[in-house]
Amino acid sequence: xxxxxxxxxxxxxxxxxxxxxxxxxxxxxxxxxxxxxxxxxxxxxxxxxxxxxxxxxxxxxxxxxxxxxxxxxxxxxxxxxxxxxxxxxxxxxxxxxxxxxxxxxxxxxxxxxxxxxxxxxxxxxxxxxxxxxxxxxxxxxxxxxxxxxxxxxxxxxxxxxxxxxxxxxxxxxxxxxxxxxxxxxxxxxxxxxxxxxxxxxxxxxxxxxxxxxxxxxxxxxxxxxxxxxxxxxxxxxxxxxxxxxxxxxxxxxxxxxxxxxxxxxxxxxxxxxxxxxxxxxxxxxxxxxxxxxxxxxxxxxxxxxxxxxxxxxxxxxxxxxxxxxxxxxxxxxxxxxxxxxxxxxxxxxxxxxxxxxxxxxxxxxxxxxxxxxxxxxxxxxxxxxxxxxxxxxxxxxxxxxxxxxxxxxxxxxxxxxxxxx
Amino acid sequence: xxxxxxxxxxxxxxxxxxxxxxxxxxxxxxxxxxxxxxxxxxxxxxxxxxxxxxxxxxxxxxxxxxxxxxxxxxxxxxxxxxxxxxxxxxxxxxxxxxxxxxxxxxxxxxxxxxxxxxxxxxxxxxxxxxxxxxxxxxxxxxxxxxxxxxxxxxxxxxxxxxxxxxxxxxxxxxxxxxxxxxxxxxxxxxxxxxxxxxxxxxxxxxxxxxxxxxxxxxxxxxxxxxxxxxxxxxxxxxxxxxxxxxxxxxxxxxxxxxxxxxxxxxxxxxxxxxxxxxxxxxxxxxxxxxxxxxxxxxxxxxxxxxxxxxxxxxxxxxxxxxxxxxxxxxxxxxxxxxxxxxxxxxxxxxxxxxxxxxxxxxxxxxxxxxxxxxxxxxxxxxxxxxxxxxxxxxxxxxxxxxxxxxxxxxxxxxxxxxxxxxx
Numbered sequence: 008x009x010x011x012x013x014x015x016x017x018x019x020x021x022x023x024x025x026x027x028x029x030x031x032x033x034x035x036x037x038x039x040x041x042x043x044x045x046x047x048x049x050x051x052x053x054x055x056x057x058x059x060x061x062x063x064x065x066x067x068x069x070x071x072x073x074x075x076x077x078x079x080x081x082x083x084x085x086x087x088x089x090x091x092x093x094x095x096x097x098x099x100x101x102x103x104x105x106x107x108x109x110x111x112x113x114x115x116x117x118x119x120x121x122x123x124x125x126x127x128x129x130x131x132x133x134x135x136x137x138x139x140x141x142x143x144x145x146x147x148x149x150x151x152x153x154x155x156x157x158x159x160x161x162x163x164x165x166x167x168x169x170x171x172x173x174x175x176x177x178x179x180x181x182x183x184x185x186x187x188x189x190x191x192x193x194x195x196x197x198x199x200x201x202x203x204x205x206x207x208x209x210x211x212x213x214x215x216x217x218x219x220x221x222x223x224x225x226x227x228x229x230x231x232x233x234x235x236x237x238x239x240x241x242x243x244x245x246x247x248x249x250x251x252x253x254x255x256x257x258x259x260x261x262x263x264x265x266x267x268x269x270x271x272x273x274x275x276x277x278x279x280x281x282x283x284x285x286x287x288x289x290x291x292x293x294x295x296x297x298x299x300x301x302x303x304x305x306x307x308x309x310x311x312x313x314x315x316x317x318x319x320x321x322x323x324x325x326x327x328x329x330x331x332x333x334x335x336x337x338x339x340x341x342x343x344x345x346x347x348x349x350x351x352x353x354x355x356x357x358x359x360x361x362x363x364x365x366x367x368x369x370x371x372x373x374x375x376x377x378x379x380x381x382x383x384x385x386x387x388x389x390x391x392x393x394x395x396x397x398x399x400x401x402x403x404x405x406x407x408x409x410x411x412x413x414x415x416x417x418x419x420x421x422x423x424x425x426x427x428x
Numbered sequence: 429x430x431x432x433x434x435x436x437x438x439x440x441x442x443x444x445x446x447x448x449x450x451x452x453x454x455x456x457x458x459x460x461x462x463x464x465x466x467x468x469x470x471x472x473x474x475x476x477x478x479x480x481x482x483x484x485x486x487x488x489x490x491x492x493x494x495x496x497x498x499x500x501x502x503x504x505x506x507x508x509x510x511x512x513x514x515x516x517x518x519x520x521x522x523x524x525x526x527x528x529x530x531x532x533x534x535x536x537x538x539x540x541x542x543x544x545x546x547x548x549x550x551x552x553x554x555x556x557x558x559x560x561x562x563x564x565x566x567x568x569x570x571x572x573x574x575x576x577x578x579x580x581x582x583x584x585x586x587x588x589x590x591x592x593x594x595x596x597x598x599x600x601x602x603x604x605x606x607x608x609x610x611x612x613x614x615x616x617x618x619x620x621x622x623x624x625x626x627x628x629x630x631x632x633x634x635x636x637x638x639x640x641x642x643x644x645x646x647x648x649x650x651x652x653x654x655x656x657x658x659x660x661x662x663x664x665x666x667x668x669x670x671x672x673x674x675x676x677x678x679x680x681x682x683x684x685x686x687x688x689x690x691x692x693x694x695x696x697x698x699x700x701x702x703x704x705x706x707x708x709x710x711x712x713x714x715x716x717x718x719x720x721x722x723x724x725x726x727x728x729x730x731x732x733x734x735x736x737x738x739x740x741x742x743x744x745x746x747x748x749x750x751x752x753x754x755x756x757x758x759x760x761x762x763x764x765x766x767x768x769x770x771x772x773x774x775x776x777x778x779x780x781x782x783x784x785x786x787x788x789x790x791x792x793x794x795x796x797x798x799x800x801x802x803x804x805x806x807x808x809x810x811x812x813x814x815x816x817x818x819x820x821x822x823x824x825x826x827x828x829x830x831x832x833x834x835x836x837x838x839x840x841x842x843x844x845x846x847x848x849x850x851x
Contacts, residue, residue, distance in 0.1 A: 027457060029794060058726070066726055070717035071780070078784045105790055139729060146732045150681045150753070153577055254679045255575035257568060289509035299507075302564030305572060323572045325564070350514070357516030357536075364535040368458045368796065420575070 490601015
């Protein structure tokens, strides 16, 4: 999908024109180097910005105003990616061709007002809203331990120590948030427009000048020039295992893998094939062995976090068969050195190519694809197809030498803890 | 026969095959194509007359879901999921209280994948060995559900809302019940509920022109006996809930509250579509983002998550399920009860909410899976596709909606608390 770049005052704007959809979508990405505290600031800030604006001081008033505009979707969030973090706003609204003239402008202005026209009193966010959002955040963090799957994901992430500055643990986040004030958060908010770089992406069927005018009138800030998102290179550590107890029937297992010393081609393409063969989908080695051949789990899968040169294997397993399951998983990881077939490689390539084709069926996927090309070093769709075709069995076997088990985390259930309705 | 979704620019080729299968093909300007086949057999059917028998047969809770898992095993070919994946297709299946569905999507090799999908539902293969192997897997799925306090809250609430119907049981059943499932039980269920006349095939997206012909040719090779009407045991479900309160102890940080309502629509003289839409609008007005209730919840630090709701229709009753997380239980249940029973709302709020209902209807044609889902859902619930859905939504009005809400009885409720055991 082609895109067109327009240079604005101090940020970049990308237009992706398509007539396939009845909606217009826009994504605004604010990016800078990640710090330890971003996790807490961004999580509370997104809540505060979604609850009120300068024009609408309550959630119901804000939502009512949105519904009068055919309810544009507005989401605000953040992503930590390697050495950087992105704070983003995404919106999708119905093209005015299908509703009323003037709705494109009003809908986009409504979405932008969440980020550029917040509810501020005396140089800080409204304290009442801030305190509610802070309280919600703290309780959400405290509650993580109630969900065994989510808790396991948090714990393996904490134990992998992926950041040089040390990942903030759940407890550290709670402690840090407790001390935060509405003024602190507002200062962090202001820093977005001084320290971040901004990229704006708009997709759909629209008048470019009209969109530019809305953006020009609403976006304020002295943004830094754009830079590419940078991955965090993997380092090898000695394998370690950590077990914690839970009051559940099932055990949750997470295995953290680090990729060490990958080439650019391996990072972009071979690691995808490696991960899919090992643990993605029904045909993966892990699913065939752990679920189908040994009935030890309902789910097992591996997921890549490429910006951290890492991957994670997750499974909910029979509490009475932990040792056997871990042994079999390790065997399958070892099998990646030797036991790879053309059929397995072809399957992954077919799925990959289909996924590239389907990008054009979804407007947000189209935008995300352009974002990946602009902000990271992702290749174009055509280049991706060509490069994926080059991946060989030997490439995958060689990559296996660069995959190391870093941490095994087990949230151990109690096999005798049975209770039915 | 060609039908058209009015005002949505979508055509559908609709046909009933000789064997009774209802087929809907909806071409769209997309790369992806999706096919879904649904049998009107869900987890709530636990007593029925098998096609070749005169007596009612009782089956264990969780059988429909178990059968869904086992449909992927085949005698003379490799696992069906492998075939989909080898063709680059995404595929999956699900069971709920009402139906079991199997589907795939892919931008290539559509007819190859469609054949695989049809093989999936027409070639059962259950053995003692493959049934035993599945038990361990499904047992882990069940245990994961009961380990999750939010799912436990839901299981408890639906169980206590209904007294007789198996709709009250978890879709997957229980660790104990699935141990009683045998290949014979699965074959009886299969031959009763997987006959094409009890199924719906819905296809949408980038569909080859010869698809309908392909489907007809596929089924022409299979000799289906004409099926007798399926007899499923009816339950005299009382208006009252089974149990009005339950406390479940779990190691949780915050309390989880789940509030179930059982609303009879037995004597309501209105099409089901309208009942559902009016109730949906009412609940958004009373509990959604524009409601005073939601504002109060947000400002109340004791309430940690917005009170969200879920609605499902089961025969003569609507099940409304509210859930939230709180620091202390206090009077939250009473607040939900009072707000639901207040029944006052303005025409302005009604029109505002229905405006967005209309927007959502316009956007049904955006995605291959949303139009596929709506066709499948309409046939399941209303027996036909509502091609005039746009006009139907547009015609919803305050007066009719208010009258319906005034006639609904929201007084039968059950309250579930998931909390930490006192020291």
